[in-house]
Amino acid sequence: MARLSTGDPAPDFTLPDADGTDVSLHDFKGQKVVVYFYPAAMTPGCTTQACDFRDNLSSLKSAGYTVLGISPDKPEKLAKFRDRDSVNFPLLADQSKATLEAYGAYGEKTMYGKKVTGVIRSTFVVDENGKVAQAQYNVKATGHVAKLRRDLGLD
Secondary structure: OOOOOOOOEOOOOEEEEOOOOEEEHHHHOOOEEEEEEOOOOOOHHHHHHHHHHHHHHHHHHHOOEEEEEEEOOOHHHHHHHHHHHOOOOOEEEOOOOHHHHHOOOEEEEEEOOEEEEEEOOEEEEEOOOOEEEEEEEOOOOOOHHHHHHHHOOOO
């Protein structure tokens, strides 16, 4: 599994959002985008992380960042997640896992001491030119947005 590094071109993608509307990374050219990958909507860790992004969205937006969350869930489940937890940014469905794999966010990981294959909780900051400005793998659901804000110099 290849991992992305700072300076790499961010793999483009077009994925359906919670309403089934296609969203493409290239639609945000000229903008800074935080793309984060999470295992499953409506699970405790993923809810914590999404709500953390939700609660920090206005400060991220005022610093010029758009946030996109991606999981292998179906759009219908993403809509329930969005509505239940008032998620105020696009949640995208990567059911084929092609985008997850392109970002190195799907593969072997250790969970509860066992090797499993699945989504590797990861966050990428894509700059205005479509290049990876930051690639963070195996991030923690709790406290990740605060760390990201520090890494971006927003605190």
